[in-house]
Amino acid sequence: MLQDPSSPDIDPGAEADGGGAPRPQALLLTFFGSYVLGRHVRVATASVLDVLGRVGVSEDATRSTLSRMARGGLLDRARRGRSVYVGLTARSREVLQDGEFRVWRVGAVNAHWDGTWTLLGFSLPDSWQRQRHVLRSRLLWAGFGALQGGLWIAPSPVDVPALLDGLEAAEHVRVFQARALPPTDAGRLVGDAWDLAAIARRYDRFLDRWDAPRPPAGPPDSLARQLLLQTEWLQVIRQDPRLPREHLPGDWPAERAQRVFRSVHARLDPEARAIAADTLDTIPDEDADEPEPRLETVP
Template sequence: MIQDPPSPDTDLGALRPQALLLTFFGGYILGRRVHVATASVLDVLGRVGVSEDATRSTLSRMARGGLLHRVRRGRSVYLGLTARSREVLHDGEFRVWRMGAVNTHWDGTWTLLGFSLPDSWQRQRHVLRSRLLWAGFGALQGGLWIAPSPVEVEPLLDGLEAAAHVKVFQARALPPTDVDELVRDAWHLEAVAARYERFLDRWDGSAPPDGPADSLARQLLLQAEWLQVVRRDPRLPREHLPADWPAERAQRVFRSVYAELDPAARAITAELLDTIPDEESEPVV
C-alpha cells in the first residue's frame, strides 16, 4: 500500500523528526535485520537538535502507523523496520542513489491521467492530487495530469474510491504541441529550481553555518534535505529544462559531501548503536 505523502516542509533546514528518523533507519538499519535500542535513536536525533520528547512522540506515532516494530529485552525497548517502512525506505534509497536528478534517458513517452470526481468528494480529490504530485505528475488542464515516462499508477489509487473515476493512457506529443510550453504550464519550474539552489547555498563547499559539527548529524541532515528536494522534483527530460538547471550540480555536491562525511559518521554509529538481531526479543504489547 502506498504511504500518503506528508505535507512538504516549507524550507530546507526545517526538517521534521520523522524525516530525520527515516533517513537514519534507511542509512543504518535497512538491510541489516536488526532492531536498534530506543536510547540509541534518542542519542542520534539529539545530535541533530531534536528533543527527546519530540523523538519519543514521533517514534510512537510511527509504531502506531505500522512503520516501526517494537520489541523488549529486559528494561530496554528496541525498534525495527516493518514491511511498510522497508517499502518507503527502499523508495528513498532508489531516488537518492539510483535515480539521477535529471531524466537523461527519456523516450518521448508521457503518462496521461484524467479524472472527474463529484463535488462532494473533496477529501478524495485532495488525496489523489497529493499522490499525483508526489509521483511527479503535473496538472496540465482541468482534470488532466501528465508525467514524463511510464508511471505505475495502480499503487497511487490504492484504497481510493476515486480509482473508478480515473482513466490512464500513454502517449507521445505531436505537432503542433510545443513540449517546452507544455512543461512550463504543467510544472512550476522556478519553485523546483529554487529548492536546488537553496540546497546548494547550504551545502556547496561547507556544512550549513547553523548546523552541527558532528559528522553523523551533518550526514543525516544532508541526506534528509536532499531527499526532500528530489522527492519534490518530477525529473523532467533534460532537453526540456532550462540550460542553467541546477539539479545535476546539486547532485554532485550531495554525493561529494556525503562521501566526505561517511567514514566518520559510520565510526560514530559503530560505537553508538546498541542493536539486537530481529528474532531475539518479544514484541512490546
C-alpha cells in the same frame, strides 16, 4: 504500494517550500534507512534519542514521533530488560526502499526520455473533497503535473495501478500514454504543468547550504551532518518530477546539486559510519524478513 504521503502517520516527504528545518519523522526515516534497513536489526530507543539530539531534536519530540510511527505501523517495538528496541515493518521498509532508490538509483534529471507522456484524467463528484485531495497528493508524489482541468501528465511511464491502489477514486480515473504532436510544444507543456522556478529554488537553497569547503555549522559531528544532508536532499528530490533534460533551462541546478550531495556524503561517510558503530545499541531482529541488499552509489 507506497502509502499516501498525505496520510498523517506517514511523512516521508518534505517541508513546504519554505526551506524549513526537516521534521523529526523525516530525520528518523533517513536514520532508519541508513542504519537499519537491510541489516536485520533493531536499534535501542536510547540510541535513536542520542542521534536525533545531535541534530537538535528534543528528546520529547523524538519520543513522540517514534510513538506515532509505531501506532501508524511504521515501527515495531520490543523490550529487552529495561531497554526498548525498535525495528522496521513491511510498511516502513517499502517507504525506505523507495527513498533509497530515489537517492542512489535515479538521476536528478531524466536524461533518457523517449518522448512518451503518461496522461491521467479524472472527474470526481463535488462532495469528494477528501478523495480528491488524496488522489492529487499521490499524483504529485509520483511526478505528475496538473496541465489543465482534470488532466495531469508525467514525462515517463508510471505504475498507475499501484499508484491508485486502495483509492475510492480509482474507478473515476482514465489513463493513456501519448506523444506530443505539432502544433503542441513539449517545452511549453513542461512550463505549464510544473513550477520550474520553485523546483530550481529548492536546489539553489541546497547548494547554498552544502556547496562549500566545509559543511554548514551547527551539527557536532559527521553522523549528524550526514543525517541532515541526506534528509535535506530527499526533501528536494521528492518534490522534483525528474523532467526531461532537453526541456529544462540550460542553467538547471539539479545535476550540480546531485554531484555536491554525493561528494559531501562520500566525504562524511567513513567517520559517520565509525561514530554509528560506537553509538548504536542494536539487537538481532528475529521477526524481520531476510535483509535487503544494500544499494551502491551510482556515479
